[in-house]
Amino acid sequence: MATIADLRQKVSETQPEPAAEMTRELLADGFDPMEILEQGVMSGLNDVGTRFAARKAIVLDLVRAGVTAKKCIPLIEAALPRGETPKNKKKIVLGTLLSQHNIGKNLVGTLLSIGGFDVVDMGEKNTPWDFYEIAEKNDADMIAVSVVFAPALEKFSELLRLLDEMEVRTKYPVIVGGGVTTQQWADEQGADGWGAQAKDGVDLARKLLDVSG
Amino acid sequence: MGKLLWEAIHRSGTGQIMSEETFETEFFPNLLEEIRKRHQIEADPDEPVMTDPDVADAVFRAGLDYLLEVGLYCKDTKRIVRFTEEEIREAIATARRTLSFGSGRDAFTISPRAPGDEQHPYTWFPAGALTKNVELYKLHAMSAMQEPTCDGVIPIPLLGVGELKNILDTPTQTVVCQTEARIMNEAASWAGKPGLFFGIPMSAMTPLALMSTFGPGMYTKENCTLPVQILQDMRINYDRFNLAFFADQHGIEPWMSSSPSLYGYLTGPEQGAIEIIAHTLGMLAYSGGSLTQAMCMSIHGTYVGNDISWCNSAAALAAERNLGLPWVCFGSTGTPGSAFSEEAWYETALAGINACISGMEALWLAGGSTGIECRFAGEIARAAARLSPEEGVSIIKQIRSIEYAPTPAPQSLGKLYDLETLQPKQELIDQYRKFTRIFRDFGLDYPTWREA
Numbered sequence: 283m284a285t286i287a288d289l290r291q292k293v294s295e296t297q298p299e300p301a302a303e304m305t306r307e308l309l310a311d312g313f314d315p316m317e318i319l320e321q322g323v324m325s326g327l328n329d330v331g332t333r334f335a336a337r338k339a340i341v342l343d344l345v346r347a348g349v350t351a352k353k354c355i356p357l358i359e360a361a362l363p364r365g366e367t368p369k370n371k372k373k374i375v376l377g378t379l380l381s382q383h384n385i386g387k388n389l390v391g392t393l394l395s396i397g398g399f400d401v402v403d404m405g406e407k408n409t410p411w412d413f414y415e416i417a418e419k420n421d422a423d424m425i426a427v428s429v430v431f432a433p434a435l436e437k438f439s440e441l442l443r444l445l446d447e448m449e450v451r452t453k454y455p456v457i458v459g460g461g462v463t464t465q466q467w468a469d470e471q472g473a474d475g476w477g478a479q480a481k482d483g484v485d486l487a488r489k490l491l492d493v494s495g
Numbered sequence: 496m497g498k499l500l501w502e503a504i505h506r507s508g509t510g511q512i513m514s515e516e517t518f519e520t521e522f523f524p525n526l527l528e529e530i531r532k533r534h535q536i537e538a539d540p541d542e543p544v545m546t547d548p549d550v551a552d553a554v555f556r557a558g559l560d561y562l563l564e565v566g567l568y569c570k571d572t573k574r575i576v577r578f579t580e581e582e583i584r585e586a587i588a589t590a591r592r593t594l595s596f597g598s599g600r601d602a603f604t605i606s607p608r609a610p611g612d613e614q615h616p617y618t619w620f621p622a623g624a625l626t627k628n629v630e631l632y633k634l635h636a637m638s639a640m641q642e643p644t645c646d647g648v649i650p651i652p653l654l655g656v657g658e659l660k661n662i663l664d665t666p667t668q669t670v671v672c673q674t675e676a677r678i679m680n681e682a683a684s685w686a687g688k689p690g691l692f693f694g695i696p697m698s699a700m701t702p703l704a705l706m707s708t709f710g711p712g713m714y715t716k717e718n719c720t721l722p723v724q725i726l727q728d729m730r731i732n733y734d735r736f737n738l739a740f741f742a743d744q745h746g747i748e749p750w751m752s753s754s755p756s757l758y759g760y761l762t763g764p765e766q767g768a769i770e771i772i773a774h775t776l777g778m779l780a781y782s783g784g785s786l787t788q789a790m791c792m793s794i795h796g797t798y799v800g801n802d803i804s805w806c807n808s809a810a811a812l813a814a815e816r817n818l819g820l821p822w823v824c825f826g827s828t829g830t831p832g833s834a835f836s837e838e839a840w841y842e843t844a845l846a847g848i849n850a851c852i853s854g855m856e857a858l859w860l861a862g863g864s865t866g867i868e869c870r871f872a873g874e875i876a877r878a879a880a881r882l883s884p885e886e887g888v889s890i891i892k893q894i895r896s897i898e899y900a901p902t903p904a905p906q907s908l909g910k911l912y913d914l915e916t917l918q919p920k921q922e923l924i925d926q927y928r929k930f931t932r933i934f935r936d937f938g939l940d941y942p943t944w945r946e947a
Contacts, residue, residue: 341759341794345520 284308286322293326293354296346301326302353315361316396323354324389324480355392362396370398372491375417376426377404378460379441380434386460387428389480394426397484398493410441417454423491426483429460439471455490457483499582500743503781504736506576507569518568518575519760523729527766530560536765538809543801543891544849545768545809546610546884554765554813558772559583567725567777570732578780586776591785592819594748596647598717601683601690603646605786605821609854610812610887615880616850617857618826619694620869622648622679624908627655633678635908638866638917640686644873647692648683649859650675661698669707672699676713693719694859695750702737709745716747723782724752725774728760731781739782749784751775757802759794764806767791771810775818787814788859790825798825798861799842801895808853815854824850826858826872834865834911834923836902840930843868845894847875852887865911867919867927874931878939890937 284304292301301323308318330347333339374394378387384406391401402420404412417425425445429438438458445451457475458468459482468476475486487493513522534557536550545551559580566577595604608614622636632653639648653675655661661671675698683691696708696719705721708714721742723735742749753774755767771789778784791806792798807824814822826846833839843860850858860872879887908914911923919927931944 337758337795340762342520342524345760349516349520 283311286313286318289318289322289354290326290329293323293347293350294329296330296343296350298346298350298353301350302357305354305357309357309361315358319355319358319392319396320481323351323358327351327389328479352388355389359392359395369400370491370493371400372423372487372493373400373402373420374424374426374487375402375404375413375420375422376428377408377413377416378406378428378430379408379410379413379437381406381431383428383430383460386430386480390426390428390459390477390483393480393484394487397487399484399487410437410444413441414444414448414450418450422454424487425454425456426487427456427458427460429458429463432462434460435462435467438473442472457486457490459483499578499586499780500736500739500783502578502582503567503576503731507572507574507731507733507736510566510569510572510574510576512572512574513568515568515570515573519728523565523568524760526565527561527769528762530557530564531765531769533557533560536769538764538802538805540801542888543804543845543895544852544884544888545805545812546852546888548812548816551809551812551816554768554809555772555817557769558813559776561729561769561773562776565729565773567729567731567781570726570730576731576781578777583776583780586779586783587818590779590783590818590820592821594786594821596692596717596720596748598690601688601692603692605856607815607819607821607854608856609815610852610884611881612854613881615877616847616855617646618644618847618869618873618876619647619649619692619823619857619859620645620866620872621651621860621864622682622693623651623653623675625651625654627653627657627660629653629656629674629678631908632675633682634912634914634917635865636678636682637685638908638912639864639869640682640688640691641917642866642870642873644870644877645686645688645691646857646873647694648679649694650679650697653678653698663700668699668701669704672696672704672708673713674698676708676719679714680712691718695720695722702734702741705738706741709747716745720748720750720786722752723749723778723784724754724788725778727756728770729773729777731777735781739784743783748786749778749782750786750788751778751782751784752788753778754789755791755806756794757791757806764791764802764809767806768809768813771806772813775814775820779820786821786823788823789814798827799838799845804845804849804891808849811850811853811855821856822854823857823859824853824855825861826850826876827861827864827868833861833868834906835926837897837899838902839864839868840871840926841894841897841899843872844875844930844934845891847872848879848882848887848890850876851879851882852884865908865919865923866917867923871927871930874941874943875934875939878934878941878944882939886938890939893937 459477566575620639827843
């Protein structure tokens with residue numbers, strides 16, 4: 283019988299189909315979906331990230347780990363008991379600024395949804411104006427931005443300036459994360475929060491929107 | 496340019512369709528590794544330079560297979576452009592091996608050179624600085640151009656003109672790049688080299704801005720080339736075709752460029768070398784170019800290390816033996832504030848020696864180098880030209896055994912040079928003398944080093 287540690291290994295080895303199959307098996311065996319997500323999929327992803335930091339993996343491994351996670355996460359989401367986490371009525375607009383990367387952004391979206399937030403996923407390649415417009419149209423409570431490549435760094439400060447100019451800056455707490463960002467950079471830009479990992483997005487949202495966990 | 500440009504355009508609309516995610520996560524990485532294994536190409540981590548002719552030929556054949564089997568992925572249509580071996584062989588057979596650049600007394604002709612040839616690799620220095628201050632930019636350019644070993648320059652991107660920022664996709668980028676071209680001409684005239692070769696426009700990225708820098712008082716087909724470089728990991732887009740066509744229509748030499756990132760989607764220097772050859776053959780097909788700039792870097796942000804120099808030398812030797820195209824490699828480390836960085840001086844020399852023994856035709860020095868560092872690089876390229884691969888590898892291994900002192904903080908040009916006379920200050924001259932002595936001790940010689 284497969285274990286969650288086995289799933290972690292499959293994700294770490296970036297094997298999409300075997301990992302998805304094992305996810306199905308674990309769910310059928312009655313393992314807690316949240317535990318499968320956090321201890322299996324997320325931990326496996328973290329393992330690849332750790333190997334990359336130690337220069338024992340390449341970017342392609344990170345991308346393939348993301349593809350593997352994408353195969354598993356929808357299965358887990360579908361298995362989460364409806365209403366297990368009560369919706370908190372807080373709406374968060376989430377998207378990637380400029381680039382087409384979406385692995386981190388999708389993970390944040392999944393975890394925010396699981397955490398009871400209503401997530402409006404704007405997808406990828408968004409401009410500052412897109413964030414403003416979609417937040418306004420959806421009457422959002424917060425904006426979450428994924429910044430994954432260097433040219434988007436400047437665009438993030440442009441987004442904050444735009445919100446200022448449109449006189450909605452105080453209406454939307456803005457949190458940011460992504461490969462090229464740091465706590466110091468986020469502080470310097472005036473972001474309301476920065477997350478190093480996907481799960482940090484949920485903690486920041488709970489704190490900034492005053493939602494109990 | 497040849498008929499293959501039109502074929503490439505046609506095939507970009509009819510070739511195999513594939514999502515970019517599939518192409519980059521499965522298709523090309525799997526095939527590349529299969530091809531590397533098929534040709535049994537393995538780098539020795541302890542060897543800084545690849546000098547084995549048989550391995551060089553295997554790298555060439557692997558690069559050709561890689562292009563034929565994977566093709567070029569067109570980002571605009573999501574389709575794969577493939578060529579036949581016959582088409583590529585014809586493109587190789589008809590490629591120009593000898594090119595002339597510059598004009599008047601500053602003109603030079605690049606011809607194929609083999610390891611150990613008397614002809615040194617031409618040395619192209621960085622001109623300008625990362626700034627919006629055009630006066631400072633010009634002073635930097637002049638300091639490099641005045642050096643006797645300056646065979647040409649490659650501009651540093653100009654960040655703006657005073658308060659006008661260089662903004663992508665707007666006319667400001669055109670204005671800034673045109674200013675770059677005008678400053679290059681002014682600085683070259685000041686240095687007494689009005690016919691100098693300026694490499695490629697560097698302050699612009701879009702075809703429109705790049706094309707707009709060719710005109711009276713700016714860049715010309717004699718003093719500059721137009722980049723038609725392939726995109727990362729076997730990718731192209733319509734911009735490549737537009738640039739190649741413009742170059743052809745105006746008689747401008749295309750600048751073919753391949754700069755793979757090791758440890759991104761490539762597992763190591765073997766795959767990097769194979770990809771450089773495949774990129775070159777792909778560019779040869781769609782642009783009909785000849786001048787090739789080829790060098791790898793690591794995604795961890797470094798241009799130094801045995802893996803980097805192995806990759807660059809393997810690709811260069813493969814090309815020297817099978818293509819004979821004018822081949823340009825990076826000639827230094829890209830270290831900011833290099834004037835008093837031991838690593839920068841040693842690694843610049845290492846890159847120069849590597850170029851000589853790998854059969855390269857030219858060296859491009861990184862930005863951040865002052866004129867006197869450029870002088871040293873030019874002298875190394877001349878002093879090392881006739882080294883045999885064995886002699887060169889021996890010096891390189893001695894360099895690699897040195898533990899470099901930590902790199903000090905960068906200093907401004909005003910601290911390093913007397914800006915009235917544009918001559919290096921004594922401390923910098925002492926640094927230069929120190930390294931000329933070190934390399935004399937390694938057995939290299941250059942006429943001006945003898946007084947050291």
